[in-house]
Amino acid sequence: xxxxxxxxxxxxxxxxxxxxxxxxxxxxxxxxxxxxxxxxxxxxxxxxxxxxxxxxxxxxxxxxxxxxxxxxxxxxxxxxxxxxxxxxxxxxxxxxxxxxxxxxxxxxxxxxxxxxxxxxxxxxxxxxxxxxxxxxxxxxxxxxxxxxxxxxxxxxxxxxxxxxxxxxxxxxxxxxxxxxxxxxxxxxxxxx
Numbered sequence: 001x002x003x004x005x006x007x008x009x010x011x012x013x014x015x016x017x018x019x020x021x022x023x024x025x026x027x028x029x030x031x032x033x034x035x036x037x038x039x040x041x042x043x044x045x046x047x048x049x050x051x052x053x054x055x056x057x058x059x060x061x062x063x064x065x066x067x068x069x070x071x072x073x074x075x076x077x078x079x080x081x082x083x084x085x086x087x088x089x090x091x092x093x094x095x096x097x098x099x100x101x102x103x104x105x106x107x108x109x110x111x112x113x114x115x116x117x118x119x120x121x122x123x124x125x126x127x128x129x130x131x132x133x134x135x136x137x138x139x140x141x142x143x144x145x146x147x148x149x150x151x152x153x154x155x156x157x158x159x160x161x162x163x164x165x166x167x168x169x170x171x172x173x174x175x176x177x178x179x180x181x182x183x184x185x186x187x188x189x190x191x192x
Contacts, residue, residue, distance in 0.1 A: 003027075144177070145170030 022030075148170055 141170065141174060144174065148173040 145167075
């Protein structure tokens, strides 16, 4: 049994009106009004509400998709940055190594040039020393020759003004002098 039939049955049995139970026509019209409100709600409001909720869900899903896409792009950019950083570090290490090898090469070349320059200067000094020695020997020969000729003239008692004779005396004296110098230098080397 339904509630409406119970209410009708109660109304017939009692003539007296119960204030807790509404009249049947009030119940009927209340049910009709409620049905119209529910119908209008389901027909007009609920579809718009569902549309707004669907739109909101799509926006959220789109935002999630965009966030995932942005996150993937950020991860790719980070990976690319890391790769570039690794490449840059490798390039810097290679440049440092090239600079070190180049510095070593330049240092070696500089040492070689310095050694060559020192050898050249030493050779030049040796040549200059040899030239000075030869010049000194020539000067000494002429001086010693003149002194030897004068000394020999005094010892012999005759003039040795003849150039050929003078040259022979000078050469003989210098030869004896060189032999004496060589013997004394070889004796001092043997003692050392």
